[in-house]
Each structure stands twice: as structure tokens, then as C-alpha cells.
Amino acid sequence: MTSELVDTMTGCRMRLAMPAGGRQDAVRFRTRFPIPSTLMSTSTNSRLSWPDLPEQAGEEIDIFETELNRFLDGQMPEKVFLEFRLRHGVYGQRQDGTQMLRIKIPLGILTARHCEVLADLSEEYADSISHITTRQDVQYHFVDILDTPNIMRRLASCGITTKEACGNTVRNVTCCPDAGVCADELFDVTPHARAMAYFLLRHPDAQNFGRKFKISFSGCHQHHCGLARIHDIGAIAATKEIDGEEVEGFTVYVGGGLGAVPHQAQLYSEFVPADEMLPLAQAIARVFARLGEKKQRARARMKFLVASLGVDEFRKNIEEELDRLPEDALREKIMEEAHAQKEEALKPPSELDLESPGLDESFKIWHRHNVRAQGQNGYSMVTVSLALGDLTADQLRGVGTLSRKYIKGTIRATVPQNLLLRWVSNEDLPALYRDLDDLRLAAPLADSVADITACPGTDSCKLGIASSRGLAGVLHRQFIQDAVTGQGMGDGDGGLRDDITIKISGCFNSCAQHHIANIGFFGTSKRKSGRVAPLFQVILGGTAENNADSYGLMVAKVPARRAPEVIRKLTGIYDSEKREGESFRDCMERLGKARIHEDLEEFSEVGESEADFFDNRQPWEYIKEVGKGECAGEMVDQAEFMLDDAERMIFEASLHLEAAKNQDAARVSFEGMEKAADGLLSTRGLLLSDNYDTHSEFKKHFIDTGEFLIGVAEYYGKAHAEGAEEVSAERSRQRVEESNLFIEEAHILYSRMAGSQVK
Ligand code: SF4
Structure with missing residues (x-):
């Protein structure tokens, strides 16, 4: 029907x-x-959307929808559904009944078509805003969960997925947005990062982590783009002479991460040849899945495993795992395909004379801040500065249109939450500036003090304590004013100073990366005289330079609304105390924490002013409302997931029965039993990527040992013996019933095993 x-x-x-x-x-x-034909990918640079999602993407979204319906019908435990939806990028917001949808954009690479589809969907299903994240993703807010399957299908039509954007998975692989066009890079790391992203997406060895897992690629050691030291795996381009030939590879760091307890990644190897990176990442994933913490969420990131084992012991484990790793032709294939993707310019190279009389002053200011020369003569990279990482639907659609006009859709979302247009022929810069200005996207703020990173904070995150976006908004407005007047943060030349970075998180979890800002903030609160005041902790001394080789330290706690004054005080100290060529970080380090703490003493009293009980951009008195976060997802192990998936398959088999599709019903119910068996086998350390024989391993581990109820185990044996042979309608119905019993028994055994572990 x-x-x-x-x-x-x-x-x-x-x-x-x-x-x-x-x-x-x-x-x-x-x-x-x-999918309307107008939504199918027609990008002039459509190869950049490679690889379009694997065939299973459609089926995957169908499964998501089935599970959503099963959850709504009370047939799926909330804990399992929560982690399941997170693994599809659907994240509960602070506001009940609304979702944030995180959309994975590997390496931040966007085409014109992507921009257009993303803009359309933000208008149709969200609040018309596309938000660029610090992992080069795109996020929608205020989405109805019932709309998510349709959004996923529309995204899939242009090669985009939300799969594994959240939850305990390999998050979006990030990469220098300048890769391939940077004058300072050792080589273009794009193909390697791209291969890594697609190799690990849905990889069976990356499905059983206790927490999220982050990877980044950088083309050089010195700049801030790659941030290798804050990642679980941070790869920095390196070369080595081997047998008289220069070989490309990576210096690899492991076990980094920010959050409440930040760790700097440790050196794993000075040089790993580029073609060994995929096996290395797979081996690390297997070791993390096997040895990483699964019960205590707060200690489940890989940084704790590396710290507890020590990097030498960790390396030993990885090397042993590498020896055990099964052959996989996919690695080579995926590398070849990644290298085959070439980005190219739309226009020939050209020169622009910045002294020519037709160029107005506002263009020159913008050029000074937002335009950088590419490694290729005659071309420039243009940063499109976004306030708080947000674009309206019209702006995003407009960027897509401009990218068709001036470049070949070669756009990248950046970690500091901006967009980068690459391969702009220099003589096109004035016209591009005017077009961006029409979209209100020509603010000359790139890499300036107003290029503030802020997490969603109390706007939408359940864990937010103070309004990070509120503070960022206040600062942004003040700094723009400074640029106009030339006072305060103004550089006296129509722009803003660019020697200080600011990052603001709504709580200690550091989603805005406050540890690697020159001036970082994270939200907290304090009870005073029966009222609660929102505060910010001030973190000083971090940097994103040199792949984030220094984390800041707390120096003071100040009322949220006084944070802008604190910034002005600190910049004042820097301006008056700095030595020739000294950076903000070095200056603060030289002056010392005690001195700075003393200088900020005047801000430390809470409750002296009524304003202390109000957050930034919030005209109502502060109320502390912190919910349960979903950042990490629930601790749902692989067995639990697979058992639940087996149940879904039985549901699907029963639908086939209803539709008189007996062979499909028989096949799917057998697959459900296999899935449940694989789930139980995962508790014995068997990995799907080892391609073991499920039936014989199940027999060895659970039937021969007498652990699985023998009468029920026989149903699986019988279906296995029947194989793919055609079955009668009656037998098909029986098999669905038997599978149901088998999966029930698997659940009982799993609960028993989990219970005995707890004891
Ligand atoms: S830092 Fe805290 S408030 Fe901000 S997004 Fe992360 S968990 Fe939420």
C-alpha cells in the first residue's frame, strides 16, 4: 500500500x-x-566530489530511517539509538526536540554544487544557516529528526554523507586548506588525507572505539593549518632519501587531544613512507579498539591509552598489529584513485598591479588581509571571512555561483571556520571582491584578531555553561568598530591587528580549541549571594603555530561580560611590554603567570556589579542549565550494535514475508543470525576485517563450549547448511521465527557476559 x-x-x-x-x-x-534530476551532481569539477558515496549509501539511509521508526515505536533502546544516530551525524540540541545535523566534508573540500545543495537544504530543513566547524564540517541546527533521512538522501545525491560525523568514530579527516597551492608546503598532502578519509569511513576496524578519533594532515611543520599535535593521529609532510631517491612520507604524532585534560601528541615516527599510512592508521584503530578504555568515558580517548602505555610500548603494539594486518587491495586502489583527483584552474594565470589607479582603498585593505599568493605564479587564495563560521543560504549559494564564475569550484572550508577560494587568477581579484561585497562576504578580517573561533555554547549545546557565541559576537562588533576608527584593535590602516588569536569555548570541553589560542576562554559559573554568575576562565600562552606545539594555561576567572575588558587589558600589557619581534605568547611567557594574574586581579571579584549575573548578548538574568552531553556518544560496544542491527534485519525479513517475498525473507533472516553471531564473536576479539568464517568460529567459541543454547544454535546451523537454495513459503516463515529466537538467545548470552564482566 x-x-x-x-x-x-x-x-x-x-x-x-x-x-x-x-x-x-x-x-x-x-x-x-x-531525487529530482536537477539535484544530481552537475559540478563542472565533479571529479572533486569523488568518490560519490558507495552504493551502500542509499541502503544505509534506509536503515537509518528504519531504526528511527523502530526507536519511535519503542522497539530500540534509547542508549543504542543515541549512539546510532550520532554515527549518522544527528546530535540532540539543548532545545528539546531539535537536532543538530553534522555533515562530513572530508578535508573541507566543497564544490559549487555542494554549496548549492547545502544552501537549499539549510533553507528547507534548518534555520537557513550553514555553520562551518573547526573540523571543516558543515552543521545545520534546529532540524526535525523526522526530516533527517530526506536530508541525507539529498546530500547523498551530490556525494556528501553525514556518516560517522559524530559519535565514537573516526571524525572528519582534516587537512591544510592551502594544501596543493601553498608556497611553503613540502608536497601536496591532499591525496593522502583524502585516501585516509575514505579508507576509514565505515571501516569495520573503526567501529568499536570507546570515544571519537581524530586525524589531521599538514604540509609543513611551521604553520598553524594542520594542528597535528592536538590529534589522535597527526601527520606532517616529510621526505627522506632512500636508495638515492627522495621518498614522500610523514612525521607521525599520536595521542594528542584537547578537552578537559589536554594532551600533546607524542612523536610516533620521524618518517613513515606515504604508502604505509593507511595500514598504520588501520593498525592504530585496531589497537585502540582492543586496548582503549570502554567503560569510563572520561578516560576513553586514545591520548589516555598512549599516556598509560607510554609511546614506546604503544609503538610496539602497533608494530605487532601491523604484522598481523590482513592484505587489503582496497588500500592501493583508494590511493591510486585519490592521486587521480586533480584540481585545476578555470582561468589562465595573470598579474594585478596594486598601484593601478582604478583600485579603491577598501579593495586594497581586503587584499592585504584576505588574499595570499599561491605557490603557482599568477594565482591567489582568497579567504572569505565568516562571522562565527555562519553563512546564510543566499550567501552559500552565492559562493557556489562565484566559484563557477572565477574558479572551478575549488573551495575549502577551513579550521578557523572560514572558506577559502583557490586558483583565483590575479586580475579577477577586484571583480571577485565586488561580488563578495554584494554578498556581504568581503570583510577584511582573515587571520585578524576578529577572526574569532567560537563553539555553539549555550546557543545550542547541552553542555554549554556560558555563551561563547554571545561573547564572540560582542567582540566582533567592537573590533569592527575599531577597524573603522583605527583605535583599539585597529591597525591604523583600515584593518585590524593580526598578532593575537582568540578562541572561545562554552565549557571546558574545548570544542573551540581554546588551549591553542593566544587568548582562550572557556565558560564556567559561580554561585554568589544565592545567585549564579556566568564566568569565563582565561587561558593564556597557547598557539596554533608549529602544528599547535604549545597549550595555554589558566590565569584567571572573570565575569562573562567583563571578558572584552580583559582582552583590552592583555593587549595593552603586550603593547607596552613586548620586545622587538616578540610574539604575544612569548611575551606572556616571559612576564609569567603570577604577574598576569596580578594584572587581572581587578576583574576577579564576582557580584560587584549587577551585570555580573548576565551573560553576553542575553538581556535576562543568567540561569545555569547544563544537560547531558552527546559529544562522545554513549558507551555502546560493537556487540550491542550488531545485535540491534540483527533485530532490525528480522524486522526487515518480516516485511518481506508480509510482501510474499519469501526468498528475501529467508536470506535476510539468515543474515540477521550471522550478524548476531558476529556481534558475539566481537566480544572474543575477532575482527570483521580478518574475514574469518562466522559459522565455524561461532561453533568453536559458543557451541562447542556449551555457552549458547544448543537447540537454538541449531537453527543457525540449519540455515547455514541450506545456504542460498530456494526455500518454500513455509520454510521461509519458519526461518524468520527461528532467527528471531536465535537473536533473542544471543541477547541473553550477551547480557550474561556483560553482567559477569561488571562483577
Ligand atoms: S566546548 Fe562545551 S559548550 Fe562548546 S560545543 Fe563543546 S561541549 Fe558544547
């Missing part, structure tokens, strides 16, 4: 497949969103 609804926004028809005796609440049934 089917019915059609028309999407009022797009005119597209949604076919609603109703189970027999279908319920009235149609939205909760499986929906199919036919």
Missing part, C-alpha cells in the same frame, strides 16, 4: 510505503525521496 505526499517546499513527491494495515502517522513510516 502506498500513498504520496507533496513536499510543499520543493514540490517533490514523497512516496510513503505503508505496511499492510498501515498507521495514520505517515511521516513515521519509511519514506522515499525521489
